[in-house]
Amino acid sequence: MSGPKIGLIDIETAPIEGRVWGLFDQNVGLNQITTEWAIISFCFMPLHGKRKDIEYLDTSKKADPRDDQELCARLWEILHEYDILIAQNGKRFDMRKIRARLIMHGFPPPSPCKIEDTMLMARQVAAFTSNKLEWLTTYLSKQQKSKHKDFPGFELWAECLAGNPKAWAAMRKYNIPDVTTMRDVYLRLRPWVRGHSNVAVYTDDERPACPVCGGLKLKADGFQYTNVGKYQRYQCGSPKCGAWSRSRHTLNTLEKRRALLSN
Numbered sequence: 001m002s003g004p005k006i007g008l009i010d011i012e013t014a015p016i017e018g019r020v021w022g023l024f025d026q027n028v029g030l031n032q033i034t035t036e037w038a039i040i041s042f043c044f045m046p047l048h049g050k051r052k053d054i055e056y057l058d059t060s061k062k063a064d065p066r067d068d069q070e071l072c073a074r075l076w077e078i079l080h081e082y083d084i085l086i087a088q089n090g091k092r093f094d095m096r097k098i099r100a101r102l103i104m105h106g107f108p109p110p111s112p113c114k115i116e117d118t119m120l121m122a123r124q125v126a127a128f129t130s131n132k133l134e135w136l137t138t139y140l141s142k143q144q145k146s147k148h149k150d151f152p153g154f155e156l157w158a159e160c161l162a163g164n165p166k167a168w169a170a171m172r173k174y175n176i177p178d179v180t181t182m183r184d185v186y187l188r189l190r191p192w193v194r195g196h197s198n199v200a201v202y203t204d205d206e207r208p209a210c211p212v213c214g215g216l217k218l219k220a221d222g223f224q225y226t227n228v229g230k231y232q233r234y235q236c237g238s239p240k241c242g243a244w245s246r247s248r249h250t251l252n253t254l255e256k257r258r259a260l261l262s263n
Contacts (some may be wrong), residue, residue, distance in 0.1 A: 003214050004083035004202035006047040008186070010178040011075075011094050012171065014040045014066050014161055015154075038066035039101055040160060041171055043179045044078055047086070047186075056176055060168040065161050072101050080110035084197050086186050088133045088178070091117045114197045118185050125192040133182060141184035148174045191236070191243035210236035212243035223251070228260060 017035035020026045041058035057074055059065045075098050079085070087094040095115055102110075122131040129135060137145045148156045148170045156174065159167030190196060190212055200209035209216055215238030224233045229250030236243045250257070 002203060004197075004199050005081060006084045006086065006199075007044055007049075007078065007082045008047060008086045008179045008183050009042060009044045009078065009090070009094065010087060010175060010182065011039050011042040011097060012157075012175055013097060014038045014157065035066070039068045039071055039075070039097065040065055040157075041175050042071065042075060043175045045179055045183070047183065054176060054179070056172055058168060058171060058175075060160070060163075060165070060171075065163070068101060069105055072098075072105050072107065076102055076107050076110050079113055082113050083202060084114045084116060084199075086116045086118060086182065088182050088185075089117065089119045090115050091120065116186070116197060118182055118189065121186070121189045121193050124194070125189060133178065133185070136185045137181040140188045141181040143177060143181045143184065145177055145181055187240055191241050196243075208234070210234075210238060210241060210243055211245050212236065213238050213241040215241055218245075227262065229257070 014037055016033055016037045018028050018032045019034060020028060020032065038059075041056070043054065043056045045054045057071050059068055059071060079098070085095070118133070118136070119131050122128055122136055128139075134145045137143065151159055151167050151170050156167055156170055160171050193212075196212050198211040199214045200211050203209065203214065205216075207216055208218055210218060213236060215236050217237035218234045219237055220232055221235050222233045224231045224246040229252050231246040231248075231250060234245050234247075236245070252260070
């Protein structure tokens with residue numbers, strides 16, 4: 001194995017439609033729903049892919065834009081093929097929504113993959129003004145998240161569902177930068193995150209490797225101490241990484257381990 005297959009993904013969904021009597025603080029009953037939500041587009045790219053590797057699919061050619069059967073079939077293939085997927089708010093929204101539609105369409109479970117959520121990463125490592133992708137890309141990416149100015153706010157989704165080709169073109173321009181800018185954000189945050197998926201596990205190389213990026217340019221630099229042991233500390237020398245890690249085995253002698261007390 002040469003390492004894990006890692007990709008970035010972002011979906012856009014059509015809203016639930018229903019009948020309500022007001023605009024504020026409404027409780028909508030199940031019998032008030034007239035149309036269920038669906039996935040109407042997604043963008044995907046491998047972590048280290050080029051522009052040509054970006055994949056975008058939507059339901060613009062469907063008679064019913066909420067017909068996401070074929071789109072979900074491709075999403076199932078991606079989930080089944082990749083070891084780690086990166087998504088903004090992916091654990092709470094994207095992946096749960098994808099799974100819901102796969103179950104509703106009768107797909108079997110894809111092989112398990114790990115999710116790295118850039119929103120949760122940002123929340124873990126720092127106190128940014130906002131953890132939303134729009135703010136994060138402003139400061140952590142050379143690109144900017146699209147604002148679809150020609151179809152502001154909900155108008156973009158409404159016009160897509162109405163079959164407006166210009167709106168679908170705007171959706172494409174909106175969805176793709178969500179993934180390309182998210183990659184920049186992910187790579188900036190990744191070295192700071194504690195508990196990131198250990199990518200070194202996915203290779204058969206027996207040399208020590210950075211658990212964050214898989215790089216082999218590790219420099220022993222000091223020691224890390226826990227309540228029960230002393231460990232060799234390393235810093236990754238790979239470009240755009242610099243993550244810290246430590247050995248898994250304590251440097252304490254057996255006598256030292258036996259002498260340690262707990263409080």
